Amino acid sequence: MIACLERYVHETDTESRQDDDVSSICNTLDLQGSIESGGGSTSFAYKDFGGMYSFEPLAVIRPSCADDVARVVKAASRSSNLTVAARGNGHSINGQAMAHRGLVLDMRSTEVNHFKPLTVNGVYYVDVSGGALWEDVLKRCVLEFRMAPRSWTDYLSLTVGGTLSNAGVSGQAFRYGPQTSNVTELEVVTGKGDVLICSENENPELFFGVLGGLGQFGVITRARVVLQSAPDMVRWIRVVYSEFDEFTRDAELLVTLPAKGESSFDYVEGFVFVNSDDPVNGWPSVSMDPEHGFESDYIPPTAGSVVYCLEVALHYNSEDNLSAVDTVVSGLLGRLGFNRNLKFQVDVSYVDFLLRVKRVEEHAKASGIWDSPHPWLNMFVSKSDIAEFDRAVFNKILKDGIGGPMLVYPALRSKWDNRTSVMVPDEEIFYLVALLRFTCPNPKAPSIEKLVAQNHEIIQYCNKRGFDFKLYLPHYKSQEEWKNHFGNQWTRFVEMKACFDPMAILSPGQNIFSRLP
Ligand code: FAD
Known part of the structure; x- marks a missing residue:
């Protein structure tokens, strides 16, 4: 086929x-x-x-x-x-x-067709078009009724239909699951040309099939997205670790606190950076404000070629007492074992926080790297395999960086509805690994073919070692590989x-x- x-x-x-x-x-x-x-x-x-x-x-x-x-x-x-x-x-x-x-x-031509807030059984939703950009959904929801979707991607110039066809993951997924876990109804045009409404109770096969379904079963023309009340502000914090096991222990602690009935941050992500002064891949990529640079003397001499940054955020409102915010933040940070001298924080509006990658886009466009090729690799790697992944991939294959962010942060499988078409590892905790390569239009830079080959080397390593992992935003050339990707879900996918x-x-x-x- x-x-x-x-x-x-x-x-x-x-x-x-x-x-x-x-x-x-x-x-x-x-x-x-x-x-x-x-x-x-x-x-x-x-x-x-x-x-x-x-x-x-x-x-x-x-x-x-x-x-x-x-x-x-x-x-x-x-x-x-x-x-x-x-x-x-x-x-x-x-x-x-x-x-x-x-x-x-x-x-995109359909983006204005739907924008309707509604309440069902006390839960707030908004109906939006499949072709709407998430950044527009955000701005309108906040401006018009101080509400916002709960689960995001890091970058919001993506359409509702595009991310729902994959999963839609960011630092809120540990609380609410991916975006595919935050919609309750879709309008879909199937490959037979039928316009159908689907949900958990109405045409459920189509509903769950389309979510994460890589556009294979229908075109999403409308989605009903769960909302929460939008905070005004976000305290956005980065803390640094030299040891991967301490970084993962703390990241896993934060993402599992809500299930124990304890408070946690509203957003938890992390990234790997090179232990050097390289302006793109190294220490300067961590600092959040030009006044507060990265003091590399605080990195212990025992640290390896790469080090780790845990990135967290807490929502609050303008009328909240800032000392109460400080207390919550220091209570949570007090439980973590990061390097106390390497902590960075800023307070930004909620909308600016969610639009943070837009600013990166503006800079990257100005320098020409936004429009250059992006041989990205995204994967989900199980908790059991992530330490070896760190040793073999981050510390060896990618020890000099990739010219862009190397994200690594945990998600909880129980927040991912396994009736959808999204494929994730079997373990409850797995890590999103995103190698977001930016390439310079520069003859000395490695060729795109080399970078794609490096991606294959990483995938091959994971296969050879028998890791429990899945590609996110998968791309394969043969049916055998697709079958392998879907595993025991392949027959269902074909049906x-x-x-x-x-x-x-x-x-x-x-x-x-x-x-x-
Ligand atoms: P397109 O690339 O246009 O389409 C993607 C697929 O979906 C295609 O197969 C297309 O046919 C299908 N499709 C598109 N619209 C519909 C529709 N209405 N109905 C059915 N099928 C449809 N992903 C994350 O999860 N988290 C992130 O933080 C994140 N950050 C990103 C940052 C950047 C800068 C970029 C470039 C991508 C990022 N992504 C992230 C990946 C992104 O979610 C996917 O690439 C997504 O597919 C892009 O959405 P799009 O609207 O551009 O879709």
Whole structure:
């Protein structure tokens, strides 16, 4: 069933047949939205944030509603080989939102369709469009009703549909689970062109299948997201460890406190940095305010080539007494064994905290590294294997850094609904490892191929050592690898594909199934 994208359509006669297809489709679709093809108007859709793949679509469609999406999918199903890729904000790394000579749905055009707060049984929700950016959801929810979603990603210029098709993970996931655990209802256009409402009780197969389903079963046009009341402020703190076992012990303590009925921070993440003065990979990457630099003399001589930073945050409101905030923070920090001389903190507004990576984006755009290729590797590694991962990967393979953040922080499996399509390790505690490589457009920098090869070396090491791990935002080239990724869930995944997208029209860029004629 699996075929590489390159295999899809190559011969000229097939291409001209497809051109005929697209013009006849354009004529018959009768969309409320718009269609663009040729003349460079579709060029944005054959690029993504990864910058490593490029597949030109036949046309980009800007749907204006779920009905438009359904018409496009139905029209594609009447053709012999057209595929349809929903594109959120194109922040995939490996071409997942592309459709080689297929139809790309630019879901951003639907972003204003839904924005409706509601209360069900005392719980607050907001209905938002699949094509809405999380940053806009945040700003509107806070501004209009001082509420906000509970679970985030670190960077918010991503769409609701795009992150729900993967998982959506950040430092709140230990409390609330990933974003896929924080939606209760979806409107989905299936690969048959049916517009369905789904939830735990209504079409549950579709609901759980679509969450983390890599766009394989339907296009999310609306999501009902759980809200909490939005705090005004955040105390954002970084503390440093020279020993990995102390870092993980403290991170695990913080993420397990709520289950014991004890208070904890609202956000817990961590990252590895190089034990050197390298401006990008080393000590300077930790300090949060220019007035308070990193005093490296406090790192003990016994420290290895990399050291660790635990990053935490506590929410509070403007009217709260700051000494009460100090007391909570020092009570929690007092339980941790970090290097007391290496602590950094700032107080920022809640919205600025959640938009923190936007500022990184602005700098990276100015220096040109935002638009360079990003051979990223994201994985979930079980607690049992993370110490060896640290020794072999962080301390050896990546000891000089990667030109960007190397995140490592724990999540709790019990907060991840195992009815969704997201694959995570079996253990209750597992770590998100994110190697967020930024590359310089510089001839001396290692080639992209070398960096991709280094990613493979890491994956191979984990396989060889029998680690309990899963790729996050997975990307594979063969069916064997996809089968292996899904393990005992593969049969279910294939059955759901047969049920909801039997001709394999949707999300061809994931490279899981081939379009059936
Ligand atoms: P796209 O890349 O456009 O699409 C991703 C996949 O979803 C494609 O297969 C596409 O066909 C499908 N899809 C898109 N929209 C829909 C829809 N409406 N319905 C069904 N399928 C759809 N992830 C995290 O979990 N946590 C993070 O902190 C995080 N930080 C990131 C920071 C940056 C700078 C970047 C570039 C990525 C980050 N990611 C993070 C990864 C991100 O969540 C995924 O790449 C996500 O897919 C991007 O969303 P998007 O809207 O750009 O989706």
